Amino acid sequence: MKLSIHHRVTYSYGSDVFLEPHTLRFWPRLGPGTRLLDLDVQVTPTPIVRAENLDMEGNSVLQTWFEGATSRLTVESRVEVETLVTDPFHFLAIEPDSKLPYVYPPGWAPTLAPYRRQPDEITGAVRQVALAIAEEADRKQLEFPLTLVRAFRRNFEYEARQSGEPNPSDVTVRSGRGACRDLAVLFVDCCRAMGLAARFVSGYAYLPGTLRADLHAWGEVYLPGGGWRGYDPSYGIAVADHHVVLAAAAASADAALVTGTFRGSDRAATLATSLSVTAATL
Numbered sequence: 001m002k003l004s005i006h007h008r009v010t011y012s013y014g015s016d017v018f019l020e021p022h023t024l025r026f027w028p029r030l031g032p033g034t035r036l037l038d039l040d041v042q043v044t045p046t047p048i049v050r051a052e053n054l055d056m057e058g059n060s061v062l063q064t065w066f067e068g069a070t071s072r073l074t075v076e077s078r079v080e081v082e083t084l085v086t087d088p089f090h091f092l093a094i095e096p097d098s099k100l101p102y103v104y105p106p107g108w109a110p111t112l113a114p115y116r117r118q119p120d121e122i123t124g125a126v127r128q129v130a131l132a133i134a135e136e137a138d139r140k141q142l143e144f145p146l147t148l149v150r151a152f153r154r155n156f157e158y159e160a161r162q163s164g165e166p167n168p169s170d171v172t173v174r175s176g177r178g179a180c181r182d183l184a185v186l187f188v189d190c191c192r193a194m195g196l197a198a199r200f201v202s203g204y205a206y207l208p209g210t211l212r213a214d215l216h217a218w219g220e221v222y223l224p225g226g227g228w229r230g231y232d233p234s235y236g237i238a239v240a241d242h243h244v245v246l247a248a249a250a251a252s253a254d255a256a257l258v259t260g261t262f263r264g265s266d267r268a269a270t271l272a273t274s275l276s277v278t279a280a281t282l
Contacts (some may be wrong), residue, residue, distance in 0.1 A: 153236025
């Protein structure tokens with residue numbers, strides 16, 4: 001499937017400010033399931049220096065430095081990608097019937113350590129959710145992630161929230177509702193509670209007739225034999241060719257599309273976004 005994406009993000013300030021260096025994550029994360037066809041990212045005001053590189057998580061980033069004062073920062077991207085994964089379960093699983101909590105082979109532990117949280121860092125309410133879904137999945141590590149997002153789809157009410165950090169997982173559990181980023185954080189925490197390495201993902205989803213087009217968030221879990229596999233708790237599905245990853249990270253803050261600060265007398269900033277995602281079958 002070919003996806004054409006036009007995304008504009010604008011930060012407006014109450015008065016002129018000086019922009020500190022910013023990190024922008026608008027490049028699709030490429031791999032076996034995603035091929036880049038075209039990309040154009042424009043930043044206003046024009047940075048005096050812009051440099052493309054990889055961050056510590058392997059995400060493509062644009063580093064920008066600015067000069068002078070401005071009352072607005074706009075990032076506009078036009079992206080065309082071809083998504084290739086039509087079957088999210090097309091992989092050869094290792095130990096598909098192994099029981100939860102899962103224990104990875106000893107040699108894998110150092111690499112996966114950032115994506116696994118110690119048990120005492122997960123609240124009792126979150127652990128109870130994870131344990132209940134693990135029982136529903138017969139404690140099979142391969143079945144757990146899909147069973148988990150399907151349960152989220154049934155049991156949590158989706159809410160739109162344009163800005164702000166993700167809510168802690170215990171807040172989402174207590175309220176029974178959350179934005180996509182709240183459910184993604186809860187998914188990651190539940191997977192980690194069961195010993196599975198998981199990470200937060202920011203990107204785009206093309207699913208006509210469901211949620212409106214907006215920046216989206218979901219989770220990925222590392223399955224032996226399958227590698228990093230995406231699961232979307234907002235829709236209750238395994239991720240395939242309708243999703244485009246922009247950034248993936250152990251912590252949600254490290255997958256933010258725009259990271260940076262500014263200097264000025266007015267601390268307030270308002271955010272306006274527009275996004276269109278269209279598809280054509282190749």
